[in-house]
Amino acid sequence: MIKVSKLNKWYGKHHVLKDINMTVDAGEVVVIIGASGSGKSTLVRCINFLEKAQKGTITIDGQVISHKSKKLHLIRREVGMVFQHFNLFPHMTVMGNVIEGLVYVKGMPKEEAIEEGKRLLEKVGMADKADVYPSMISGGQKQRVAIARALAMNPKIMLFDEPTSALDPELVGDVLAVMQQLANDGMTMVVITHEMGFAREVADRVIYMDEGRIIEEGTPEEIYNNPKNERTKEFLSKIL
Amino acid sequence: MEILKYFYDFLPAAGMTLQVTAAGIIIGMALGLIFALMRLSKFKFLSYPAKFYIWLIRGTPLLLQLLFIYFGLVGIIKLDQIPSAFIALGIHNGAYIAEIFRGAIQSVDRGQREAGKSLGMTNWMIMRRIILPQALKRSIPPLSNQFIIALKDSSLASAIAVPELLLLARQYGSATYRLMDFLAIAAVYYLTMTTILTAIANLIEKKLNISDYRE
Numbered sequence: 289m290i291k292v293s294k295l296n297k298w299y300g301k302h303h304v305l306k307d308i309n310m311t312v313d314a315g316e317v318v319v320i321i322g323a324s325g326s327g328k329s330t331l332v333r334c335i336n337f338l339e340k341a342q343k344g345t346i347t348i349d350g351q352v353i354s355h356k357s358k359k360l361h362l363i364r365r366e367v368g369m370v371f372q373h374f375n376l377f378p379h380m381t382v383m384g385n386v387i388e389g390l391v392y393v394k395g396m397p398k399e400e401a402i403e404e405g406k407r408l409l410e411k412v413g414m415a416d417k418a419d420v421y422p423s424m425i426s427g428g429q430k431q432r433v434a435i436a437r438a439l440a441m442n443p444k445i446m447l448f449d450e451p452t453s454a455l456d457p458e459l460v461g462d463v464l465a466v467m468q469q470l471a472n473d474g475m476t477m478v479v480i481t482h483e484m485g486f487a488r489e490v491a492d493r494v495i496y497m498d499e500g501r502i503i504e505e506g507t508p509e510e511i512y513n514n515p516k517n518e519r520t521k522e523f524l525s526k527i528l
Numbered sequence: 529m530e531i532l533k534y535f536y537d538f539l540p541a542a543g544m545t546l547q548v549t550a551a552g553i554i555i556g557m558a559l560g561l562i563f564a565l566m567r568l569s570k571f572k573f574l575s576y577p578a579k580f581y582i583w584l585i586r587g588t589p590l591l592l593q594l595l596f597i598y599f600g601l602v603g604i605i606k607l608d609q610i611p612s613a614f615i616a617l618g619i620h621n622g623a624y625i626a627e628i629f630r631g632a633i634q635s636v637d638r639g640q641r642e643a644g645k646s647l648g649m650t651n652w653m654i655m656r657r658i659i660l661p662q663a664l665k666r667s668i669p670p671l672s673n674q675f676i677i678a679l680k681d682s683s684l685a686s687a688i689a690v691p692e693l694l695l696l697a698r699q700y701g702s703a704t705y706r707l708m709d710f711l712a713i714a715a716v717y718y719l720t721m722t723t724i725l726t727a728i729a730n731l732i733e734k735k736l737n738i739s740d741y742r743e
């Protein structure tokens with residue numbers, strides 16, 4: 289589904305991603321962990337072309353995509369993204385947020401989009417808040433709306449960049465439950481998260497990043513119970 | 529009361545002041561939006577002319593701009609006083625409004641643009657659907673300030689004999705040697721209009737805050 293090869297990214301002189309190779313198969317859930325500044329966000333943002341890597345290739349569905357492509361917005365329709373700080377559109381209602389892409393990107397008639405929006409809000413447990421503005425709902429609710437908004441585009445893959453780390457602890461569970469349900473439905477997902485419970489239960493594979501490299505990857509059991517690399521061990525001992 | 533009669537005499541002049549102001553604001557808003565977007569463009573052939581326009585207009589007095597357009601463009605196109613005033617005020621306000629819009633656009637969180645991108649929106653769609661609505665709302669306080677300035681600046685059109693409030697006050701004043709009385713009448717008209725303008729701006733701001741959303 290997604291193949292990243294030899295990806296290198298610099299911010300000025302700062303080498304942020306170093307020869308990243310990674311594949312994500314259809315239906316797979318991959319969790320990325322690593323210290324702050326190790327390049328997790330940058331990697332995920334490169335997959336969505338929100339950042340441009342200077343070297344290497346990204347293949348989506350067998351199609352090699354260059355960041356120079358004029359059609360990046362078409363590719364982004366296939367890739368959903370959920371942000372740490374939600375980034376809901378504050379001037380639109382919850383429903384408005386969810387149907388924005390359907391109506392203005394896909395050109396779906398509004399009534400039809402609203403039906404679809406209801407279905408999606410139902411799915412994330414937010415149907416009763418369809419008509420309120422994002423400023424009136426909690427962080428956990430915002431994030432579930434953001435997930436519905438991304439799902440509306442019917443993406444082939446969903447990227448999550450620390451979707452629960454800006455939330456109060458008691459709100460994390462609802463968001464993780466929605467994500468777990470998505471995974472059960474067969475969605476291909478790449479998730480940056482330090483929620484180990486979620487990773488153990490949902491992830492097919494865990495990737496550990498350190499200073500711009502993928503240092504170790506394996507099943508959740510392999511990574512959490514039996515890390516081989518010293519740095520992985522050290523990192524895990526800090527977050528446990 | 530004689531003074532009331534003069535108030536009535538000044539009504540058409542107040543109307544002219546309003547017309548010049550309205551033209552300045554409307555042309556200024558259109559130019560401001562266009563030049564703000566140009567200035568923010570990554571293409572130099574768009575951003576440089578916008579920077580030049582803003583630099584030129586903000587760096588010279590409005591009176592000079594008025595005189596330049598009325599007398600200076602004679603060789604190219606002969607404009608009457610009133611259209612000259614409309615254009616000069618429009619171009620003048622456009623530069624300031626462009627900077628207001630630019631600041632407001634830049635103040636919108638960059639996560640908003642990224643969210644739009646991740647939905648597969650084009651840059652133009654993101655600007656129109658996501659950035660501009662938020663930026664316009666934030667522009668309202670500085671815009672209302674600019675509109676009040678525009679209203680008062682319209683008095684400079686008296687320099688090219690546009691029959692607005694200040695010109696009339698000076699004409700009546702020199703004819704009767706009672707300049708102070710007529711300046712006072714003009715002042716009352718200006719204050720009435722600026723007060724109404726401020727009230728409308730406050731109302732719009734309040735309405736947006738209550739019924740729409742908070743940030």
Ligand SMILES: Nc1ncnc2c1ncn2[C@@H]1O[C@H](COP(=O)(O)OP(=O)(O)OP(=O)(O)O)[C@@H](O)[C@H]1O
Nearest residue numbers: 299300302304322323324325326327328329330331
């Ligand atoms: N826009 C930018 N300009 C310059 N440097 C950047 C930029 N974004 C990120 N960096 C740098 O790139 C490195 C990797 O950042 P990245 O955000 O990918 O890390 P991360 O693993 O997601 O960290 P965190 O856990 O804190 O989110 C960091 O050193 C960061 O300072």
Ligand SMILES: [Mg+2]
Nearest residue numbers: 328329330449
């Ligand atoms: Mg990050």
